[in-house]
Amino acid sequence: MQDLAYLFHGFAVVLTPFNFGLMLLGIVLGVIIGVLPGLGAANGIAILLPLTFTMPPTSAIIMLSCIYWGALFGGAIASILFNIPGEPWSVATTFDGYPLAQQGRAGEALTTSFTSSFVGAFFAVVMITFLAPIIARFALRFGPAEYFSVYLLTFCSFVGMGKGSPAKILASMMIGFALSTVGIDIVTGQLRMTFGLVSLLKGFDFLIAVIGLFGIGEILLSMEEGLAFSGATARINPKVVLETWKKLPRYWLTFLRSTVIGIWMGVTPGGATPASFMSYGAAKKFSKDGDKFGTGVVEGLVAPETAAHAAGTSALLPMITLGIPGSPTAAVLLGGLLIWGLQPGPLLFQEKPDFVWGLIASMYLGNVVGLAVVLSLVPAFAAILRIPFAIIAPVIVVICAIGAYTVNNSMHDIWFMLGFGVVGYVFKKLNYPMAPLVLALVLGNAAESSFRQAMLSSQGSLGILFSNGLVGGITTLALVMLFWPLISKGLRGVLPSRAPKTPAEQPVD
Amino acid sequence: MEAVVAALVFAFGATFVYQSVKLGFRWGAEGPQSGFFPFYVALIICGSSLTVFVNALRGKAGRRDESFVERGQLWKVMQVLIPAAIFVLGVELIGIYVSSAIYIALFMRFLGKYSWVKSVLIAVIICVALFFMFEVWFQVPLYKGTWDLTSWTGY
Numbered sequence: 001m002q003d004l005a006y007l008f009h010g011f012a013v014v015l016t017p018f019n020f021g022l023m024l025l026g027i028v029l030g031v032i033i034g035v036l037p038g039l040g041a042a043n044g045i046a047i048l049l050p051l052t053f054t055m056p057p058t059s060a061i062i063m064l065s066c067i068y069w070g071a072l073f074g075g076a077i078a079s080i081l082f083n084i085p086g087e088p089w090s091v092a093t094t095f096d097g098y099p100l101a102q103q104g105r106a107g108e109a110l111t112t113s114f115t116s117s118f119v120g121a122f123f124a125v126v127m128i129t130f131l132a133p134i135i136a137r138f139a140l141r142f143g144p145a146e147y148f149s150v151y152l153l154t155f156c157s158f159v160g161m162g163k164g165s166p167a168k169i170l171a172s173m174m175i176g177f178a179l180s181t182v183g184i185d186i187v188t189g190q191l192r193m194t195f196g197l198v199s200l201l202k203g204f205d206f207l208i209a210v211i212g213l214f215g216i217g218e219i220l221l222s223m224e225e226g227l228a229f230s231g232a233t234a235r236i237n238p239k240v241v242l243e244t245w246k247k248l249p250r251y252w253l254t255f256l257r258s259t260v261i262g263i264w265m266g267v268t269p270g271g272a273t274p275a276s277f278m279s280y281g282a283a284k285k286f287s288k289d290g291d292k293f294g295t296g297v298v299e300g301l302v303a304p305e306t307a308a309h310a311a312g313t314s315a316l317l318p319m320i321t322l323g324i325p326g327s328p329t330a331a332v333l334l335g336g337l338l339i340w341g342l343q344p345g346p347l348l349f350q351e352k353p354d355f356v357w358g359l360i361a362s363m364y365l366g367n368v369v370g371l372a373v374v375l376s377l378v379p380a381f382a383a384i385l386r387i388p389f390a391i392i393a394p395v396i397v398v399i400c401a402i403g404a405y406t407v408n409n410s411m412h413d414i415w416f417m418l419g420f421g422v423v424g425y426v427f428k429k430l431n432y433p434m435a436p437l438v439l440a441l442v443l444g445n446a447a448e449s450s451f452r453q454a455m456l457s458s459q460g461s462l463g464i465l466f467s468n469g470l471v472g473g474i475t476t477l478a479l480v481m482l483f484w485p486l487i488s489k490g491l492r493g494v495l496p497s498r499a500p501k502t503p504a505e506q507p508v509d
Numbered sequence: 510m511e512a513v514v515a516a517l518v519f520a521f522g523a524t525f526v527y528q529s530v531k532l533g534f535r536w537g538a539e540g541p542q543s544g545f546f547p548f549y550v551a552l553i554i555c556g557s558s559l560t561v562f563v564n565a566l567r568g569k570a571g572r573r574d575e576s577f578v579e580r581g582q583l584w585k586v587m588q589v590l591i592p593a594a595i596f597v598l599g600v601e602l603i604g605i606y607v608s609s610a611i612y613i614a615l616f617m618r619f620l621g622k623y624s625w626v627k628s629v630l631i632a633v634i635i636c637v638a639l640f641f642m643f644e645v646w647f648q649v650p651l652y653k654g655t656w657d658l659t660s661w662t663g664y
Contacts (some may be wrong), residue, residue: 051647167560171518174554178525178547185543192532192543216593223589224582390621391613395635397593398609401600402639405652414597414652422590430514448546 003133006353010361013354019059023362026063027370028377030070035078035381039396041071041312042328042438043215046207047403049336057340058355062362064336065316068329069121069366072272072312073374076113076305077381081106084385089272089308092280096293096300103296107240110378112298113305115248116255118371120310123259124266125363128317132349132360135321139346144453145464147322149471151447153478154324157268158436160481165431172427173436179204180444204416206441207335207407210328212417213434215400217424219393241375251302254283258303262310266326267318272311279307313363320356321346324443328435331442515562522554588620604654610636 013019033044045064052060075090080097093113100109142150155173159166183203185192191201258279265275283303284293293300315326316333323344325331337344342352349356374381404417427434440447458464466472480487525547532544592612599608614632617623623631643649 050649054648165561165564167557167564171554171557171561174550174557175518175521177550178522178554181525181547181550188543190532190543192528192547195528220586220589224586388621390617390623391631393589393620394613394616397589397596398605398613398635398639401597401609402605402643402651405600405605406643406649409650409652411601411652414600418594418597421593425586426514430511451546 003129006357007129007361009354010357010359011365013058013358014062014361014365019062019358019362022055022059022063023066023366023369024373026066027070027073027366027373030067030072030370031074031077031374031377031381032070032384033067034071034074035384036392036396039399040214040218041068042332043211043400043403044071045329045332045336046210046407047215047399049207049332049339050403050406052336053339057337057342057352058358060336060340061333061355061359062366064333065359065362066366066370068312068333069363069370070373071329072121072309073114073117073370074381075308076117077110077374077378078385080109080113080301081382082385089276089312090304091273092276092304092308093301095280095304096295096297099294099296100298100301105296107237108244108298109296109301111241111244111375112248112301114371114374115245116258116302116305117309118367119255120259120262120306120308121313121363121367124263124310124313125360125367127263127314128320128363129360132317132321132356135317136346136349139322142346144450144457145467146471146474147450148447148454149465149474149478150322150324151443151450152465153474153481154268154318154443155436155440156478156482158433158439160484164433166485168430168432169436172432172434173440176437176440177444177447179209180206180441181448202408202410204441205407205413206438207332208404208413208416209420209441210332210438211400211404212420213424213427213438214328215396215403216417216421217428217434219396220421220425221428222389223393247298248302251299254287254299254302255306257282257286258306259310262307263314265307266311266314268326272308272315272327275311276304276308279303316359316363319344320348320359323446325439328438331439335442511565512562515558515565518558519555519562522551522558525551526555592616600652600654602655604656605651606636606640606653608654609639 014023029048030041030044033039033041045067048064048067052063055063072089075085076093076097079085079090079093080101083094083098085091085094097109097113100106158173159169180203181192182200183192184190184201261279261282262272262275265278266272280293280300280303283299284290287293287297287299289297289299312327312329315330317326319325319330319334323334325334334344342348342355400417401414404413405411407413424434427437454464455461458467464471465475529544529548529551532547533542534544534548592615596608596612599611602608610632612632613635614628617628617631618625621628643651
């Protein structure tokens with residue numbers, strides 16, 4: 001009950017005029033970021049992060065997390081009206097959303113998707129409210145070995161749950177780890193991998209990588225496709241909203257299933273993108289209108305949106321309780337915490353209850369406010385997409401450059417950003433996933449030091465990773481995940497093959 | 510292309526292996542040496558890029574090869590990439606604001622086919638807005654370049 005008291009205190013923190021204003025600002029910025037191709041939640045937050053350095057941490061996290069909620073909502077607008085997924089997780093939204101819009105039911109489609117997003121996020125926040133304190137208390141007993149095994153599980157899950165070539169997932173992840181070792185060795189203070197270059201002394205900041213990989217890479221990709229926007233017009237009036245809401249409870253089972261899939265994929269670092277595809281596939285399989293999916297079925301819109309939001313929200317659970325982000329965006333928020341001088345992890349709940357519960361309260365309110373904002377302002381946001389790409393593209397490049405510079409006030413970082421942009425473009429073309437690279441770059445130092453501490457205490461024996469039930473269990477689970485591609489291949493040989501997957505299933509972004 | 514990238518990734522991994530070995534990847538007096546962790550990481554990079562490489566040569570993943578980029582697409586990408594690189598060089602020399610204005614204006618003029626007046630006007634408006642946002646309101650100074658062209662503003 002103590003926690004509930006904290007939660008209400010958190011609401012009080014969020015509802016101060018200053019914080020509430022930041023929340024609105026964050027939502028609006030987030031929707032804009034979500035609508036624009038090339039600017040996503042991860043790099044949008046990375047770019048805006050330096051602007052929050054002077055704010056109190058609680059206000060800053062409220063604004064940044066609201067950008068995240070806004071971006072989750074915004075991705076749907078571009079998908080439904082323009083058939084352009086503004087965000088990777090809204091690709092599945094285009095399957096049924098765009099046909100609906102073409103049939104002149106854009107208002108209905110938008111209302112459905114926003115409401116589904118809201119439902120998914122809401123249940124994920126409820127889950128966080130009750131589970132987070134328990135996990136945090138439990139995690140207080142963790143030592144270096146336990147932490148390393150959790151890191152191991154995080155990264156092995158990418159291999160196990162990711163779609164696409166395991167070798168590429170592994171390569172991209174390890175490149176992230178390798179880049180994280182550049183600079184000063186945090187344990188011994190020795191310089192490494194700098195090749196004698198002064199500009200490499202500080203190492204690679206993952207914010208730069210995020211801005212380059214996701215921002216510049218995306219612009220290059222959009223440019224290649226030569227984007228010409230032509231979209232349906234959207235008008236939402238209260239009548240359409242109410243009529244749609246009347247119909248939605250019919251799909252309670254889809255909501256429930258998608259929420260569960262989303263929460264599961266969010267907590268384990270599957271992320272919102274695969275969650276939305278999985279949920280779409282599951283809905284298609286179980287629905288009686290399964291054959292009509294792709295031609296504008298409301299259910300086909302409910303499923304991916306609910307799951308994407310549930311996953312996006314629950315990705316914050318491991319971040320605030322263990323300091324391990326479940327998605328690149330959560331990783332950027334984690335980077336913010338470090339910059340504001342907060343140590344993410346279980347102790348945060350005891351040392352900074354204000355901050356943690358303010359964040360959780362802002363998740364509740366942010367989603368309510370977000371729903372209201374997007375429902376009322378859709379035409380304005382859709383208008384942004386009508387700005388020609390020839391103006392948007394250079395402006396986004398400039399904004400990315402500014403964002404990269406402000407992280408450390410360093411000119412080198414802008415060059416690194418450009419380099420990461422090229423890498424991002426090539427990797428995207430060849431289906432190397434980028435989320436593992438970013439997460440490895442963020443967690444590299446922490447994972448390395450926990451590994452070395454564990455090794456020190458065991459005198460170099462890997463046996464410490466199986467020394468007790470807890471750490472052994474996590475490690476075993478991690479290994480199962482790592483070899484899952486092989487295991488599932490083996491199982492498929494034994495069991496009769498199941499129904500084919502959705503054709504649109506894509507590798508993890 | 511698949512194979513080329515895999516080879517590059519392999520080279521990257523190999524460089525790290527070499528560096529780690531130089532740093533010492535074994536067990537030192539106070540525990541694992543600095544190169545310990547990167548060494549194994551780099552080994553995995555080499556291993557996985559080798560897998561990708563072999564798969565590409567065996568033609569398993571090589572199907573994508575033909576569709577990697579068409580000449581026209583490559584040209585379009587270069588149209589963005591090269592000006593972007595020049596823009597960054599410009600930031601280094603004449604600062605973010607002036608360089609951005611020139612970049613946006615030229616981009617609009619030549620890739621967007623807007624008139625000169627419109628391009629320059631929009632570019633200048635955007636950069637002045639950015640200037641006020643960062644230098645005046647948020648008080649985050651941005652890079653002014655080696656030859657500071659905006660020093661007359663006093664920021």
